[in-house]
Amino acid sequence: MLPVPTSHSPALGPGCAGPSLAYASASTRSDIAPPSAQQPCCGSEPFMVDPSAAAGLGLRRHTDTPYVTGTSVLGITYKDGVMLAADTLGSYGSTKRYKSFERLAKVNDATVLGAGGELSDFQYIQTLLDELATEDYCADDGMQLTPREVYAYLSRVLYNRRNKFDPLWNSLVVGGLEGGVPFLGTVGMIGVHYTDKHIATGFGQMLARPLFRERHRPDMSEEEATELLHDALRVCYYRDKQTTNKFQIAKVTAEGVSVSEAFALETQWGYQAFVNPAANALGTW
Amino acid sequence: MSGIGTGYDLSTSTFSPDGRVFQTDYAQKAVDNSGTVVGIVCNDGVVLGVEKPIVSKMLVEGSNRRAYAVDRHAGVAVAGVAADGRQIVNRAVQEAVSYKNLYGDAIPGRVLADRLASYVHLFSLYWYSRPYGTASLLAVYDDDGPQLYLIEPSGAGHRFFGTAVGKGRQAAKTEIERLKLHEISCEQGINEVAKILHSVHDEEKPFEMELAWICEASGREFKRVPAELAAAAERQAKAALADSDMED
Amino acid sequence: MFRNQYDQDVTTWSPQGRMHQVEYAMEAVKQGSAAVGLKSDTHVVLATLNRASSELSSHQRKTFKVDDHLGIAMSGIISDGRSLCRYMRNECLNHRYVFEAPLPTARLVRQVADRAQVCTQRSWKRPYGVGLLVAGFDKAGGKLFYCCPSGSYYDYKAMAIGARSQAAKTYLERKFEEFASADLDTLIRHGLQALSASVTDGELTKDNVSVALVGKGTPLTLLEDADLEPHLAALADEVGGDGAGSGGAMEEGGGADGASAPPAAPDGASGAAEAAPAPEDEPPAPMET
Numbered sequence: 001m002l003p004v005p006t007s008h009s010p011a012l013g014p015g016c017a018g019p020s021l022a023y024a025s026a027s028t029r030s031d032i033a034p035p036s037a038q039q040p041c042c043g044s045e046p047f048m049v050d051p052s053a054a055a056g057l058g059l060r061r062h063t064d065t066p067y068v069t070g071t072s073v074l075g076i077t078y079k080d081g082v083m084l085a086a087d088t089l090g091s092y093g094s095t096k097r098y099k100s101f102e103r104l105a106k107v108n109d110a111t112v113l114g115a116g117g118e119l120s121d122f123q124y125i126q127t128l129l130d131e132l133a134t135e136d137y138c139a140d141d142g143m144q145l146t147p148r149e150v151y152a153y154l155s156r157v158l159y160n161r162r163n164k165f166d167p168l169w170n171s172l173v174v175g176g177l178e179g180g181v182p183f184l185g186t187v188g189m190i191g192v193h194y195t196d197k198h199i200a201t202g203f204g205q206m207l208a209r210p211l212f213r214e215r216h217r218p219d220m221s222e223e224e225a226t227e228l229l230h231d232a233l234r235v236c237y238y239r240d241k242q243t244t245n246k247f248q249i250a251k252v253t254a255e256g257v258s259v260s261e262a263f264a265l266e267t268q269w270g271y272q273a274f275v276n277p278a279a280n281a282l283g284t285w
Numbered sequence: 286m287s288g289i290g291t292g293y294d295l296s297t298s299t300f301s302p303d304g305r306v307f308q309t310d311y312a313q314k315a316v317d318n319s320g321t322v323v324g325i326v327c328n329d330g331v332v333l334g335v336e337k338p339i340v341s342k343m344l345v346e347g348s349n350r351r352a353y354a355v356d357r358h359a360g361v362a363v364a365g366v367a368a369d370g371r372q373i374v375n376r377a378v379q380e381a382v383s384y385k386n387l388y389g390d391a392i393p394g395r396v397l398a399d400r401l402a403s404y405v406h407l408f409s410l411y412w413y414s415r416p417y418g419t420a421s422l423l424a425v426y427d428d429d430g431p432q433l434y435l436i437e438p439s440g441a442g443h444r445f446f447g448t449a450v451g452k453g454r455q456a457a458k459t460e461i462e463r464l465k466l467h468e469i470s471c472e473q474g475i476n477e478v479a480k481i482l483h484s485v486h487d488e489e490k491p492f493e494m495e496l497a498w499i500c501e502a503s504g505r506e507f508k509r510v511p512a513e514l515a516a517a518a519e520r521q522a523k524a525a526l527a528d529s530d531m532e533d
Numbered sequence: 534m535f536r537n538q539y540d541q542d543v544t545t546w547s548p549q550g551r552m553h554q555v556e557y558a559m560e561a562v563k564q565g566s567a568a569v570g571l572k573s574d575t576h577v578v579l580a581t582l583n584r585a586s587s588e589l590s591s592h593q594r595k596t597f598k599v600d601d602h603l604g605i606a607m608s609g610i611i612s613d614g615r616s617l618c619r620y621m622r623n624e625c626l627n628h629r630y631v632f633e634a635p636l637p638t639a640r641l642v643r644q645v646a647d648r649a650q651v652c653t654q655r656s657w658k659r660p661y662g663v664g665l666l667v668a669g670f671d672k673a674g675g676k677l678f679y680c681c682p683s684g685s686y687y688d689y690k691a692m693a694i695g696a697r698s699q700a701a702k703t704y705l706e707r708k709f710e711e712f713a714s715a716d717l718d719t720l721i722r723h724g725l726q727a728l729s730a731s732v733t734d735g736e737l738t739k740d741n742v743s744v745a746l747v748g749k750g751t752p753l754t755l756l757e758d759a760d761l762e763p764h765l766a767a768l769a770d771e772v773g774g775d776g777a778g779s780g781g782a783m784e785e786g787g788g789a790d791g792a793s794a795p796p797a798a799p800d801g802a803s804g805a806a807e808a809a810p811a812p813e814d815e816p817p818a819p820m821e822t
Contacts, residue, residue, distance in 0.1 A: 131382060138354045138378055140509065141639055143672050145632070152633035289548050290538075297544065307548075314550025341689070343709050348688035366552075368650040368684025375647065413656040415544040418552075 066118035066169040068092050070103045071242040072204025073114035073173045074232055077182040077197050077218055078225035081253040082175035084114045085229040087237070088262050089244040096244055104250040106257045108133050111147045111176035112250045113154075116202050117189060118169035125168060128157065147176025147183040147252075151193065159191025171201035177252050182218075200232070203240040208232035222251075234265050298412040308416060309409050312438035315418030316365035320492070321453035321485050322351070324362065324422040324433045326446050327474040328467055330500020331424035331431045332510075333362040334478035336451070336486055337493045352497040352509070356381035358391050359425040360497055360507030364451045365438075366418035373421050373436075376404050394425030398434035398442050406440020420450045424507060426499045453485025460484065471500035475510055479522035484529075494519060544656045554660065555653050558682035561662030565608035567695035567731035568595060569724050570666035570677045571705060573715045576748030577668035577675040579606035580724040582695070582732065583741050596743040600625035601752040602635040603669040604745040608695030609682075610662035617645060617665060638669025638676040642686050650684030660684075664694045670747045693727060700730040717748065718764070721756075725768050737765060 068090045075084045090098030103122070104114045107129050115122035129150065136144040145153070151174040161168050172187045185195040198212040211232050220228070229249060237243045245267060250259040273280065288294035294307030301307060320336040335351040351370070352362040355377035363370030380400045384392035401423065409416040416438045423434040435450065436442045446466050449457035460481045469477065475496055482494055496510035496518065510518070539545050540553030547553055566582040583592035595614075596606045599621045607614035621641060628636035645665070652658040665680040679694065680686045691709040693701035704727040712720060721744060729737050742765070744756040756764070 127386070131385075134356060134382070135378075137357060137506075139640060140350075140354055141637065141673060143637055146634070149632040149634050153631055156631050292538075294548065295538065295542075295545055308546050311546035311548055311550055314548070315546070316550075318550055341687075341692075343690045343692060343706060345688040345690055366683075368646060368653070371643070371647055371684075372650055372654075408654070413544060415546060415552075415654055417654075418546070418550065 066121075068097060068119045069169075069242070070101065070116045070119055070122070071240055072200055072202040072208065072236055073103065073116050073171065074204050074208050074212075074229060074236075075114065075173045075175050075184050075186075075199040076212060076216055076220075076225055076228065077184050078220040078222065079218075080222060081177045081251065082112070082182045082184050083225050083229060083252075084112055084173055084175050084250040085233055085247060086114050086116070087233070087243050088246045088248060089242065090119050091242050094241070099244060099246060100262065102248065102259070104248050104259050106250075106259060107150055107174075107176075108136070108144045109256050110178065110252060111145065111150050111174065112252050112257050112259070113150070114173040114175070114250065116171045121168040121170050122172075125154070125157070125170065125172070146178045147174055147185075148178055150174050150176070151183070151185040151187065151195070155187045155191055155193040158187050158189060158193075162190045173199055173201060175250070175252055177254065180254070182252075203242070204232070204236055207235050207239055211235065230265055234267065237265065237267065296412050297409055297415060306409065306439075309439040312409075312416040312418045313420075316420040316438060316450055317452070317454070319364045319366075319451045320351075321449055321451035321457055321482060322362050322364040322420075322422055323449045323457050323461070323478050323481055324424060324435070324445065324447065325461060325464065325466055325474055325478060326431055326433045327469050327471045327500070329431070330426060330471040330474075330498055330503070330505075331433050332471050332474040332478050332496065332498045332500075333360070333422055333424050334475075334482050334497075335362050335364075335495040336453070336482045337495055339491045339493055347493070347495075349493075350495065352495050354507040355397075356385075356391060357506045358427055358499070359394065359397060359423065360499060362422045362424075362495075362497065364420045364422075369417045369419040370421065373401065373405065373417060373419055377401055377421075377423070380404075391427065393427045394423070394429065394432040394434065395444075397425060398423055398432075398436065398444070401434075402436045402440050402442030405436055405438065409438070409440055422448070422450070424497070424499050426505045426507075431499065449481075449485075453482075453487075456485045457481050471498050471502060472514075474498070475514060475518045476521050479515075479518035480525050483519075483522040483526050542656060543653055543658065543660060552653065552683075555683045558653075558660035558662050559664075562609040562664035562681065562694055563696055563698070565611070565663075565695045566595070567693060567698045567701055567728060568606040568608045568664075568666050569691075569693045569698075569701050569705070569727045569731075570606060570668055570679070570689065571691035571709065571712055571720060571724055571727070572668070572675045572677045573712050573717075573720050573748075575675065576717050576720055576746060576751065577670060577677050578717075578720050578724045579604060579666055579668050579745040580721075580728045581606045581608075581743045582728055582737075583743055585741075592741070594743070596745045596755060598745070598753050598755060600629070600635060602671055602747060603638055603641070603667065604747055604753040604755070605668070606666045606743075606745060607663050608698075609664055613661045614663040614665060617648070617661065617663065620648065621645060635671055637671045637673060638667060638678065639673065639688070641669070642667050642676075642678045642680055646680055646684050646686040649680065649682060653682075653684055666692060666694060668745060668747055668753075670749065670751075675748060691727075693731065695731070697731040697733065701727040704730045717746065717751075718767070721746065721764050722768055722771065725764060726771070729768070729772075737768065739765060 073086045084104055086103045088100050089096055090101035105126055107113050154172055158168055167189045169189050174185045176183045184199055186199045186201060187193040197218055198216045200208040215228050233247050237245055245264045246262050248260050248262050288301055288307040293299055293301035297308045320338055323334045325332050333352055337349055353374045354360045361374050361377055380397055381392045405417050408414045421436045425432045433445045434442055435445055435448050447461040464477055486492055496515045498510055499507040539547035543554040566584045568581040570579045579596060581595040583595060585592040593611050597618045598604050624641055625636045649661050652660045660682040667678040669676045677689050678686050679689055679692050691705040693705060708723060739758050739761045742761055747753040
């Protein structure tokens, strides 16, 4: 590949012996642009999406940024199973471009999938899962993928794609019921995956998770769980500008999978600070 | 069979002097010797029925499947060599998947039938392969409505209102011709198919019946006929058979 | 010279619509020593008879673990069986990697059978010369399949394959209705009893028997050597107390033996192997596939 200094590792800093890293950086190559806002300084290259693109070789840029995106997905377990919630916005940058994009999808009779991030990648993932579901249908042996298997499969797919430096730009939440036990897991675009009793992706990790930690119990009733999700969605809507007030809730119970019609939540914008936003910021607005 | 002993019947790629490819005829023989498979198009869907001889009492009931779904909207019942049949089914599944990946929609029946026939035909062309010993009845429900196709070992494919292959095909076809297919629904259709399969099964050997359909009742998806309905059809068929025996 | 000109090639159909080469491959299964499989509601058991070709050699392994939930027993050309076994292990491993779950038995068996079918349709191949009994326990419960060289597979409650397996089959056919509710030890004993019916000289010992079992909460386990002793001892007691069961099966075994000489088989091959049972699992010239 590229010539690499072996005496020290640029990732660890000068003078530190470390594993030789096969990438180019401004410290090893003069033809590379110096650090900037778009290109962080030395040592962060391994965490960038496509080193070849970072190295200015002009290769593959199409995976650098997502285009139409969805924001957080929330998920909690409760007494009867699992509930997922998300809004229906497909953002084009900061533009609220697609307002009725369903980001919660049924996978099979016991599994539901929610997605944030690049929505075309999500649609692609849906075709993958649909193919698997059809395979199960054709086998006609009464077996279908369990939520845990869907979750394992997705983590393999996303991790594999990330290793090809062509990631599927999604944060996924898999929910389902397996032998009467709720399952809830999440898979990130670089293949990080974990299960928990409650899960939120993206901004929801900061906004909804604290609420979940405070109020979530595995033995919540359906009403309690719905109310908790409503509150969490409301917080997300207030504080995350990529959210719109049009939500769906998906449910997996012993009766099967159901994805609700889109609904809006009641919101309160009558605060004094909203009425006269410049009052406390003299000279700016 | 004028081919025997002449040497013109040993290879798939050999014509006999009078223009026959005996190897495909012989493959068809394997189909003709197998359990009967019946397919009919009713006014709201397609019914497929298979007669399966039970070779051992230690077999699990309902095993040795002969009718397979190849997509939600299509299914195949095979007569002849079961192992060959599975390959054709596999190919049908692949065709359905690849069509969907390319065009984003379910494969139409005529396209699937066409592609399957081409696939089967491929094996009747070269010295290094043998033709499939399987005839496939393909049931599809697409935008053009319910359809039934038959694909033979030679690669010939035809669309039918109703047909039968296997041992009892002649008698079965006569029975099918008597039915007013446009006037009956699939719910009645399964009874007729059950009756036909029971009547053409003349030996005392035990057999199992496999019924599959695609119609409004199955949600336009290719499915096995629900156990209760299949059992009712079987009872009714046996009763009808007993009645006609009495009359004789 | 040729009795039959349609039996030289896998790609030739006979005028009757038969495939002679495939039928001959099925005969190869009968050349190997017997393998027995049976299942209850909770467990599946395989048992094989192992024969060493000489006092100085070991026997060839005929029972294999494929995965935690799945094992196979085979009869015929064992080298063919081992390559199928490797394929099955690979498929199970891949499935575990992708889904973190065991591969359902029925789906694996179908894949194996599809692989076997391909060998019956290409002129440069020969069919596998091995029969596989596949035991698995998955979401669908206990499963026992017989996978044969023609590419067919059958879902059985109990089955026996290999030399003189007709005797074992007779035993199983008489008893299989009891198996569903049997506990594991009883099931193993039935397996051994069936197997003993296909032994003509000598008896079952810990040296010539292998057992594989799998079931609910029990990963696939191979029982060999000392592990078998309690079961063989119990079997001996049973035979001592109730000689009618196995004795009857033995007789039928003797009668059915002749039936396993295939009418359609080429001269020499089967007859010779039947007469000299020693090199049973080493048929002439096994090829790499």
